[in-house]
Amino acid sequence: GAVVSQHPSWVICKSGTSVKIECRSLDFQATTMFWYRQFPKQSLMLMATSNEGSKATYEQGVEKDKFLINHASLTLSTLTVTSAHPEDSSFYICSAEGGNQPQHFGDGTRLSIL
Amino acid sequence: DAKTTQPTSMDCAEGRAANLPCNHSTISGNEYVYWYRQIHSQGPQYIIHGLKNNETNEMASLIITEDRKSSTLILPHATLRDTAVYYCIVNQGGSEKLVFGKGTKLTVNP
Numbered sequence: 557g558a559v560v561s562q563h564p565s566w567v568i569c570k571s572g573t574s575v576k577i578e579c580r581s582l583d584f585q586a587t588t589m590f591w592y593r594q595f596p597k598q599s600l601m602l603m604a605t606s607n608e609g610s611k612a613t614y615e616q617g618v619e620k621d622k623f624l625i626n627h628a629s630l631t632l633s634t635l636t637v638t639s640a641h642p643e644d645s646s647f648y649i650c651s652a653e654g655g656n657q658p659q660h661f662g663d664g665t666r667l668s669i670l
Numbered sequence: 671d672a673k674t675t676q677p678t679s680m681d682c683a684e685g686r687a688a689n690l691p692c693n694h695s696t697i698s699g700n701e702y703v704y705w706y707r708q709i710h711s712q713g714p715q716y717i718i719h720g721l722k723n724n725e726t727n728e729m730a731s732l733i734i735t736e737d738r739k740s741s742t743l744i745l746p747h748a749t750l751r752d753t754a755v756y757y758c759i760v761n762q763g764g765s766e767k768l769v770f771g772k773g774t775k776l777t778v779n780p
Contacts, residue, residue: 558716560713562713587765588765590767590768592770599757599770599771599772599773600708600714600770601770602767602768602769605765605767607765647711649713649714651713651714651768653764653765658704658716658719658763659716659768660716661706661713661714661715661716662713663712663713664711664712664713666711
């Protein structure tokens with residue numbers, strides 16, 4: 557089946573630093589990638605949708621200047637959390653869609669900001 | 671908001687069939703029913719999807735009522751590894767975003 561790889565799987569860093577998370581579709585071309593965030597005991601909440609070569613579309617309430625998304629190729633999208641603070645600590649998950657494939661998800665990145 | 675309604679939790683004995691219901695009474699004619707599951711601390715895993723016909727794959731079966739207002743995901747022989755939160759989502763497919771509700775927490779007991 558389709559595979560989506562997400563890296564890193566977990567990261568701990570100091571408040572104020574920026575963190576980049578990569579999402580790769582390994583065996584299909586992802587025309588659209590999605591970034592979700594999940595807080596403990598809650599469901600996934602969509603943050604943004606990105607199409608290859610164009611600017612991401614952010615959901616209401618998500619700061620585009622804080623969560624920078626780049627989708628430069630059909631197999632790679634990145635999410636950069638800029639100047640991260642403890643309230644940004646969460647589980648970040650990407651998904652990818654392309655061709656006849658349903659959306660497939662990465663295994664998530666657990667971000668802890670100290 | 672999610673367009674589906676699912677029970678909050680269910681229990682199933684190992685080796686028995688797990689039948690997970692989902693109501694989607696406002697589903698549109700061009701919307702599919704998707705099922706995903708999320709095992710603790712992992713990303714969601716695609717299980718199956720269908721439009722109006724029943725579907726079966728190596729993981730599960732999907733039974734959709736004739737009026738398409740509800741469906742049932744069937745895990746024929748549940749194992750302990752099937753313990754997860756199961757999400758039923760209606761979606762047009764393609765590049766449309768998935769809206770996750772709270773899902774059903776299925777616990778498979780030994």
